[in-house]
Amino acid sequence: MNDGLNRAKRGAEMNELPFIENGAIAVTDGEISYIGTSEEAKTIIADEVIDCKGKLVTPGLVDPHTHLVFGGSREHEVSLKQQGVSYLDILKQGGGILSTVRETRKTSEQSLINKGLFHLDRLMSYGITTLEAKSGYGLDKDTELKQLRVIKELNKQHAMDLVPTFLGAHAIPEEYKQNSDAFLQEMLNLLPEIKYEHLAEFVDIFCETGVFTVEQSRQFLQKAKEEGFQVKIHADEIDPLGGTEMAAEVGAISAEHLVGASDYGIEKLAASNTIAVLLPGTTFYLGKDKFARARDMIDQGAAVTISTDFNPGSSPTENIHLIMNLAMLKLKMTPEEIWNAVTTNAAYAINRGDKAGKLMVGREADIVLWDADNYHYVPYHYGVNHVQRVFKGGKQIY
Numbered sequence: 001m002n003d004g005l006n007r008a009k010r011g012a013e014m015n016e017l018p019f020i021e022n023g024a025i026a027v028t029d030g031e032i033s034y035i036g037t038s039e040e041a042k043t044i045i046a047d048e049v050i051d052c053k054g055k056l057v058t059p060g061l062v063d064p065h066t067h068l069v070f071g072g073s074r075e076h077e078v079s080l081k082q083q084g085v086s087y088l089d090i091l092k093q094g095g096g097i098l099s100t101v102r103e104t105r106k107t108s109e110q111s112l113i114n115k116g117l118f119h120l121d122r123l124m125s126y127g128i129t130t131l132e133a134k135s136g137y138g139l140d141k142d143t144e145l146k147q148l149r150v151i152k153e154l155n156k157q158h159a160m161d162l163v164p165t166f167l168g169a170h171a172i173p174e175e176y177k178q179n180s181d182a183f184l185q186e187m188l189n190l191l192p193e194i195k196y197e198h199l200a201e202f203v204d205i206f207c208e209t210g211v212f213t214v215e216q217s218r219q220f221l222q223k224a225k226e227e228g229f230q231v232k233i234h235a236d237e238i239d240p241l242g243g244t245e246m247a248a249e250v251g252a253i254s255a256e257h258l259v260g261a262s263d264y265g266i267e268k269l270a271a272s273n274t275i276a277v278l279l280p281g282t283t284f285y286l287g288k289d290k291f292a293r294a295r296d297m298i299d300q301g302a303a304v305t306i307s308t309d310f311n312p313g314s315s316p317t318e319n320i321h322l323i324m325n326l327a328m329l330k331l332k333m334t335p336e337e338i339w340n341a342v343t344t345n346a347a348y349a350i351n352r353g354d355k356a357g358k359l360m361v362g363r364e365a366d367i368v369l370w371d372a373d374n375y376h377y378v379p380y381h382y383g384v385n386h387v388q389r390v391f392k393g394g395k396q397i398y
């Protein structure tokens with residue numbers, strides 16, 4: 001619903017969830033034409049009435065961070081992990097992201113589209129109607145562009161609204177092992193073409209030990225901004241390098257992961273307009289016990305959202321309800337903060353705050369009807385899908 005803000009909710013605002021008891025929504029030509037009480041709605045003459053009595057109704061959810069398009073999968077790495085080999089060591093040995101790069105390079109555009117459609121159906125079954133999708137499993141010109149074109153095609157073929165991000169700087173490919181600066185330059189050289197073909201709205205980089213340093217990331221993102229892109233960053237996911245404060249300094253629209261963010265990083269983040277995208281499913285799946293400090297971030301006034309981080313390595317799940325549960329148990333977020341996180345704040349993190357994440361007259365009717373009679377129930381009852389029906393632009397698509 002309309003909260004009167006035209007920006008992400010931050011700090012204590014995240015605990016305010018506008019809510020109507022016994023509400024009703026009217027949809028005309030795919031747009032919301034009325035939202036208010038059922039009592040007032042009685043005068044509306046409708047062709048079709050859907051009885052939602054006793055059910056929770058929310059905006060379509062927004063997932064602001066996915067690695068949707070990739071070849072293959074990585075179940076073969078599970079036993080390595082069980083033997084204690086870390087995520088970054090698997091990457092160092094040429095596995096992890098680099099194993100998905102090899103698969104993605106040899107997978108045809110059509111197979112990637114088919115695979116993408118399959119995952120999108122599943123993401124949508126959990127109530128997601130808008131999501132961000134990153135490239136980053138090509139690490140060469142042809143495959144990065146192939147991934148971005150697949151995202152564009154998926155946006156046409158599927159009811160989901162997709163927002164594309166160029167993550168060419170996701171790892172150092174074997175070919176550039178000794179010269180990561182030259183690799184970053186090669187990725188920067190793609191930006192004019194990506195811009196010209198409208199293949200991405202954001203540019204992202206993985207700032208991590210053994211991948212790109214804080215200084216490399218800062219320079220890369222600054223150059224991307226000069227080329228006219230908004231920027232995002234995978235920061236402080238595993239090692240606390242200081243990517244959180246750098247994200248705030250370069251004016252990133254969002255900073256993702258932030259598990260190792262320092263006190264200083266959180267202070268800078270809270271004083272900035274950068275939105276924290278927290279990914280508790282990834283921390284859980286990497287087998288760590290230290291989760292991102294969502295409480296400190298929100299209590300100091302930051303804007304926070306959460307996401308599946310759907311990808312084949314660190315978070316192979318489309319289940320955003322499980323992520324909401326982890327946000328409650330591990331990030332200690334309140335139900336109100338969690339719902340604001342997966343709706344309006346997620347939309348602002350991908351520059352869709354004026355389109356998605358709120359139920360408002362004049363907006364596209366992206367609506368979820370839940371098998372729950374109150375909003376506390378969804379993050380509480382874990383591991384299952386709570387969605388009964390999903391409407392995109394007023395049309396039932398699940």
Ligand code: NIG
Pocket residue numbers: 067096097100206234237282309311312313314315
């Ligand atoms: O957000 N950390 C970098 N990127 C992804 C994982 C990608 C992968 O392992 O394939 C993430 O966790």
Ligand code: FE
Pocket residue numbers: 065067234309311
């Ligand atoms: Fe990610």
